[in-house]
Amino acid sequence: MKKLLSTILSLGIAASAALAANPAISAVKVSDNLDTIKADSALWSKAKFETVILYPQTSIEFNDKKANALVANAKGKKAQIGALHDGKNIAVMVKWADKTKDVEQCMSSDVYTDGFAVQFAGSTKKAQPLPYIGMGSEGRPVVVHLQKATAKVYEPNGNKDVSTQINRQQTGVFGKELADYDAKVASLAKTDYEKVFVAEGFRSTTEVKDNSVKSNGAMVHGPAGWNGTLVRPLKDAYVNLNGTVPVAIAVWDGSTMGRNGLKNLSSWVAINLEGQKPAAAMVSELTSDTKGDAVKGKEAAMTNGCNGCHQMEAADAKSFMAPSLKNIGGYSTSAYLRESILKPSAVVVPGYNRNAHANTPWYNIEKGKRVSTMTDYSFLDKETVDNIVAYLKTLKAEVE
Ligand code: HEC
Missing domain, CATH: 2.60.40.1190 (Immunoglobulin-like)
Structure with missing residues (x-):
């Protein structure tokens, strides 16, 4: 069963992993x-x-x-x-x-x-x-x-209301002013x-x-x-x-x-x-692919309940519990992903639409500091974290 799961998972991952790091x-x-x-x-x-x-x-x-x-x-x-x-x-x-x-x-x-x-x-x-x-x-x-x-x-008066300052309809009356105005626009x-x-x-x-x-x-x-x-x-x-x-x-x-x-x-x-x-x-960090195994990483992400809070892939339902991770591999470094798993409060994603997740806040304020509501996964061993990071790196949209 486990073998079968890996095979199914690898089919989806192989296609997206084809795009190497920048x-x-x-x-x-x-x-x-x-x-x-x-x-x-x-x-x-x-x-x-x-x-x-x-x-x-x-x-x-x-x-x-x-x-x-x-x-x-x-x-x-x-x-x-x-x-x-x-x-x-x-x-x-x-x-x-x-x-x-x-x-x-x-x-x-x-x-x-x-x-x-x-x-x-x-x-x-x-x-x-x-x-x-x-x-x-x-x-x-x-x-x-x-x-x-x-x-x-x-804008002569800086109020972004040029249309009320010059009336374009009345060229007969304002013809000269308009011409002067246009010349001024062109120069300034x-x-x-x-x-x-x-x-x-x-x-x-x-x-x-x-x-x-x-x-x-x-x-x-x-x-x-x-x-x-x-x-x-x-x-x-x-x-x-x-x-x-x-x-x-x-x-x-x-x-x-x-x-x-x-x-x-x-x-x-x-x-x-x-x-x-x-x-x-830094060059090596930013230009090389992560060494982990993305297929095992996907299994580990599921076992550890990441998808209980996060939308992981485009096909998954949206969740207000946590930021969507469906493009996270496209704009995050491996170091950031590793840190997000091991120290969720090191960087707290703000989520500026707090109304959308009012009942499931992404952080609480403790002693003036934002503390993430994400589970602390620092108990995971290094290999599992590497694998999850490799999986997260595959999460990104198709390129147009
Ligand atoms: C209890 C809910 C919950 C679970 C379970 C959870 N997370 Fe999170 N996660 C959050 C919340 C809330 C945030 C936003 C606050 C923050 O930055 O910590 C977050 C943020 C993140 C971020 C940063 C996202 C960004 O846009 O920068 C990553 C990456 C991440 N989680 C990965 C994981 C992984 C991998 C797992 C499983 C090993 C996991 N999370 C499990 C709630 C959760």
């Missing part, structure tokens, strides 16, 4: 100053692009039924990632397919926008373990550069919406507004999709990047209501700065 990316060293590099700069031809898969973030339930339905069927997306550095700055380019160009217009706030983000691990004394991918965790900050596609927007408008956040956990997200991060981003849409670029210093008040730079990439698709948590996300990806010594342990 490759390391080499940030090519250039002598030109990258401060002013643009998305269409010829320098980018020196970058070596690698394919990284971004998976739908499905941990958390939304308050919005339509959003939940969209995310339920969302697939993994391929992105091409390349990088350059000049010893002072790192430049990252992310290319991804998206046929529809969804751009923020200041007159219609109900339009969802295409966008992308590059997340860096903030500087801490300990390089490992890496921060929780969804906005960092206590003591392990992240710095997130968010870029959204915007139309040319110029910004097409870049870029924000930088620092976070040490979901609710601690703070926007950096004081110009202390000198970054520069852009998004260009072409027939194949988007091409997003970001340049930032290797070192500033928040990060100290050297050797191997772990980054995580997120993309939002406005045509499927992409916003906030409704996005596709990569796991941490290693970018090695050419000419510097790579962090061998």
